[in-house]
Amino acid sequence: MPLSEHTTLRLGGPAARFVLAERPRELVEAVTALDDAGEPVLVLGGGSNLVVSDEGFAGTVVRVATTGRHLDLVGDGVVELTVEAGENWDxxxxxxxxxxxxxxxCLSGIPGLVGATPVQNVGAxxxxxxxLLVSVDVLDRRTRKVNQVPAAGLGLDYRTSLLKGTDSAVVLRARFALRQDGRSAPIRYHELARxxxxxxxARVPAARARQAVLELRRAKGMVLDHDEHDTWSAGSFFTNPVVPDTELADVLGRIAVRVGADVRVPxxxxxxxxxxxxxxxxxxxxxFRRGHAGPGGRVALSARHTLxxxxxGGACTEDLLALAREVRDGVRDAFGVVLHPEPVFVGCRL
Structure with a gap:
């Protein structure tokens, strides 16, 4: 099974075996049986945050396709939404x-499945x-038990969690606390506020906020379109650098040397x-400008969004990695700031 058919980058070599798990019990049993047999396992969701090597995966891919969602009244205008991991996020x-x-x-238009959102602490x-996360149910692959873990126990931070970068647990479902008033979360992002x-x-009707977010994302090529190469990506490839305040003055000083002291650094x-x-x-x-091309023009920075x-079309994973290294090294050489990739890498590294 070519994994390029299951990633939003349309890249990745074949998996040796492929299993589709459509029910929570099937997902638990498939992963547990493969672990017991000592078989390499890759649990695959929507493939929207995944970079798979050209060699593929020499084991079994278990594709999460579980569905189901329900609401429970909590009180004080709050409901708890429980969603199975295989549901489409948008x-x-x-x-x-x-x-x-x-x-x-405000999280509209983000590709992928529900199970990946707490792993990445998806944000936009x-x-x-x-x-909004209340808790997740996870399969602990070491103990073979299903546990409910509160959001506070997941180590959620900027685009990461304790679940990211480890294969010790599989998210089965997630719960979110939502308001019944139909109003958005406070609009914090200045571009969205404008x-x-x-x-x-301010808070606005949730439907109005969703429409504005979708329009902004489409303008940046960040809403999937099978016919538009500018959306054949893993979304934002690099996370925004987070700098300790004790080092900020030095970092801003290095940037000023390159761009000029009168330029405001956001x-x-x-x-x-x-x-x-x-x-x-x-x-x-x-x-690196929008549209900057990598090897042979087979990969490029988006024409609408440099992240x-x-x-x-016609690219391979090594082409993508070469472009990513060029950008990462260029930023490091210019400013002394190291960019870190957001996607998960399978069989390859940056």
């Missing part, structure tokens, strides 16, 4: 908006999964004692 977001529930609307336009014509911190809160820089801004100031590395 379909779930759209359904919550249609039901008059607020909270997930000022909202993260961590803001698009909506409101001040940061910075954002990165958590207690930390400041976030814009990876896209650094990439562009290091000399997306795209497959222009």
């Amino acid at each position: 379909d779930v977001v759209a359904d919550t908006v249609d039901r008059g529930l607020g909270g997930l609307e 336009y000022g909202v993260e999964v961590a803001d 698009a909506l014509g409101v001040e940061p911190g 910075t954002y809160p990165g958590g207690p004692g930390r400041t976030k820089l814009s990876a896209a801004w650094l990439i562009e100031r290091a000399g 997306a590395l795209t497959n222009r």
Whole structure:
């Protein structure tokens, strides 16, 4: 089974074997049986955050295809939404908006499945999964038991969690706390606030926020379109660098040497004692423009968004990695800032 058919980059060699798990019990039994047999296992969701080597995966891929969702009243205008891991994320977001529930609307248009969202602590336009997640059910592959883990126990941080980078657990389902008032989360992201014509911190109808987010994402080529190569990507390939405040002055000083002391470097809160820089801004100031081509023009930075590395058709994974290394090394050489990749790598590394 060519894994290029199961990743949004359309890249990746074959899997030796492929299993489709359509029910939670099938998923648990498949992974457990393969672990007991000592078989290499790759649990695959939507493939939207995955870079697979050209050699593929010499083991069994278990594709998560479980479905199901339900709502429970919590009280005080809050409901708890439980969703199986194999549900399409944007379909779930759209359904919550249609039901008059607020909270997930700013995470509209993000490709992939529900099970991956807590692993990555998916976020966009000022909202993260961590803001809404209540708990997850996971299969502990060491003990073979299914456990419910509260969000506070997942180590959720900027685009990461304790589940990322480890194959010790498989997310089976997730629970989110949503509001019944049909209003969005506070609009924190300035670009979105401008698009909506409101001040940061305002709340708007969830449907209005979703539509604005989708329009912004489409303009950046960040909504999947099978006929548009500019969307053949893993989304934002690099995370925004987070710098300890104790090192910020030195970092900004190095940047100023390159771009000029009168140029304002965009910075954002990165958590207690930390400041976030814009990876896209650094990439562009290091000399990489939108559409910058990699090997043979088979891969390129998106023509609309420098954080997306795209497959222009006919590419291989090594082409993508070569472009990613060029961008990473260029930013490091220009500013002394190391960009870290957001996707998960299978059988390859940057």
